[in-house]
Amino acid sequence: MQTKYWFVDNHVDMLVTYPQIKEAAQLLKKNEVVAFPTETVYGLGGNALSNEAAGKIFAAKGRPADNPLIVHIASEQQAADVAIHISATAQKLMQEFWPGPLTIILKKQPNRLSDLVTAGLDTVAVRVPDHPVALAVIREAGLPIAAPSANRSGKPSPTSAKHVQDDLDGRIAGIVDGGSTGVGVESTVVDCTGSIPVILRPGGITKEELEAVVGEVAVDAALTDAQKQPKSPGMKYTHYAPNAPLYLLQGSCEWIQSQISDQQQKGKKVGLLTTEDHLSFYEADVILPCGNSRDLKTVAHCLYDVLRAFNETDVDMIYSETFPTAGVGLAVMNRLEKAAGHRWIHEKMKE
Numbered sequence: 001m002q003t004k005y006w007f008v009d010n011h012v013d014m015l016v017t018y019p020q021i022k023e024a025a026q027l028l029k030k031n032e033v034v035a036f037p038t039e040t041v042y043g044l045g046g047n048a049l050s051n052e053a054a055g056k057i058f059a060a061k062g063r064p065a066d067n068p069l070i071v072h073i074a075s076e077q078q079a080a081d082v083a084i085h086i087s088a089t090a091q092k093l094m095q096e097f098w099p100g101p102l103t104i105i106l107k108k109q110p111n112r113l114s115d116l117v118t119a120g121l122d123t124v125a126v127r128v129p130d131h132p133v134a135l136a137v138i139r140e141a142g143l144p145i146a147a148p149s150a151n152r153s154g155k156p157s158p159t160s161a162k163h164v165q166d167d168l169d170g171r172i173a174g175i176v177d178g179g180s181t182g183v184g185v186e187s188t189v190v191d192c193t194g195s196i197p198v199i200l201r202p203g204g205i206t207k208e209e210l211e212a213v214v215g216e217v218a219v220d221a222a223l224t225d226a227q228k229q230p231k232s233p234g235m236k237y238t239h240y241a242p243n244a245p246l247y248l249l250q251g252s253c254e255w256i257q258s259q260i261s262d263q264q265q266k267g268k269k270v271g272l273l274t275t276e277d278h279l280s281f282y283e284a285d286v287i288l289p290c291g292n293s294r295d296l297k298t299v300a301h302c303l304y305d306v307l308r309a310f311n312e313t314d315v316d317m318i319y320s321e322t323f324p325t326a327g328v329g330l331a332v333m334n335r336l337e338k339a340a341g342h343r344w345i346h347e348k349m350k351e
């Protein structure tokens with residue numbers, strides 16, 4: 001399949017009139033799949049009402065069939081089109097955080113969505129993205145659009161059209177290039193089908209921000225205990241993995257440097273994921289800075305780009321610094337843990 005490629009300036013309003021957007025939306029209406037930017041990462045969109053379109057998303061990504069997709073809509077009003085029993089708490093969250101990186105799990109409207117999209121569950125994941133290109137594509141298509149991240153399953157999510165091209169060129173109908181994405185990690189997934197909202201996946205909106213609006217918010221126990229079964233089917237899969245094995249190092253800069261040197265003496269080429277403000281502490285074969293440790297939003301923004309950039313190098317292993325789990329740090333560490341397959345090396349264990 002020849003993948004079409006459109007460039008769109010994401011700073012211009014009224015994108016609906018753009019011929020590129022019209023063409024992308026036209027393909028979506030024909031149940032083809034098209035990638036477009038959102039404020040979190042690039043999404044691979046398809047008609048959420050169609051088994052044909054949903055099947056193409058799963059096939060292009062190589063995504064396991066039991067991992068449901070997030071349905072993207074253009075406005076809060078459109079939620080009633082795909083979901084029922086929308087609680088007052090869910091409504092408050094929509095009003096406060098939509099458009100934005102918050103996905104809300106609701107009871108699904110029966111007999112409407114493709115069963116592939118919901119993986120046969122009786123719930124649906126919904127959000128309104130905060131990106132002019134995504135909103136224009138969805139509005140113009142006039143459909144709820146299922147859109148998981150536009151990467152091959154297991155790889156880091158794409159934060160630029162180039163990443164999408166690297167993974168999916170020839171496998172999808174088109175890519176709308178609207179520049180690089182902002183938040184850099186995926187949306188927070190919060191289950192609003194019970195009395196207290198439960199975070200199933202940490203992301204762009206923090207627990208602290210949610211609690212400021214609706215009071216108590218719980219966190220799925222599986223996020224802190226690897227032995228527990230996650231409530232969100234997708235959370236059990238390894239994700240975001242670079243080609244070389246990644247290890248999370250918890251300890252001082254001096255100790256991390258000693259670990260790097262030990263491996264180099266054994267003839268290994270070592271890559272290091274650190275932050276701009278720590279660069280001067282280290283010597284390694286490849287050192288890639290990922291934001292600044294004083295502002296974890298900058299780390300979230302670059303994380304997938306840096307993980308992908310290691311694939312362009314010949315390192316045998318990647319060591320990464322770790323981050324505090326307050327605010328967006330929870331999402332950063334969740335993604336890093338998955339990318340590392342939960343491989344930690346602690347300074348104290350070595351003493």
Ligand code: AMP
Binds near residue numbers: 067186189
């Ligand atoms: P992705 O589209 O790759 O960003 O992943 C979507 C995430 O939302 C995955 O972790 C899914 O398991 C989760 N998700 C989607 N629909 C549901 C649902 N109905 N219930 C629980 N989690 C869901």
Ligand code: MG
Binds near residue numbers: 148149157
């Ligand atoms: Mg994904």
